[in-house]
Amino acid sequence: MLVDVHNHFSYYQEDIDSALKDIHENGVLMVAVSTDFSSYNDTMELAKRSELILPAFGIHPMVAHDHMDHLAIIRRTANEALMLGEVGLDRMWTKNDSHHTYQETLLETFLEVAQKHDMILILHVAGAEGKALSMLENFSIRKAIIHDYYGSIDLVEKIIDTNLYLAFDRSYLKSYESEVKGWRERLQIVTMVPEDLFLIETDGPNKPPRRMPYEALQIVAERIAELRGTTTEEIAAESSSNFLRLIKDDTRLSKYANILKQS
């Protein structure tokens, strides 16, 4: 069984039936993140249709400023969720600096819940890596996946030392060279991460050509395999076993751990 540790499954919209068929035919467990209440509700509905959808509750940092009056309901919803994501901080695409404080307040709400229940977080930390890591430390967070990392090499070492997981997506493909700042230097991060701490993800469904989940994840696995000098099968298998290790002691996630163990 393959695992896509970060995708926005509800965004498949009119292609949702084909996407569900695709993950069942090919055996892909989807960690389906959400970015607001509406995408979380849609994802929860999808999880009723398929045991291969693991729904995560998150409010994306870029919409934090719209949610300052909703912190109580966010806390309640998070308390009952299986996993938390996509949450974090963003200083890469957030144009308005005054939004940073809102993002920190929102992230603290999620970190409090994660700390209380020892829950897994899926984090967006673009442009705010150092700040995000120090907040994780303040709340003694031990289980987190750093998604789509854009930070410095030094901080990668810190992430590795604290045993947090790094998830790699399509932005390491050659076609992203012109789009991603420091793309070439960033490639070495893929080779730095020990084999027990890396994961693969699509952040899908990606922009056109919109691919089905299995193919999108295979493309990432192939590219990461090429960069790490191994095979696509090896990358897929290591990533799945890393994800299983991350979730196996989490009682909220035993159903998903069993699916992975049996495959």
Ligand SMILES: [Zn+2]
């Ligand atoms: Zn995402």
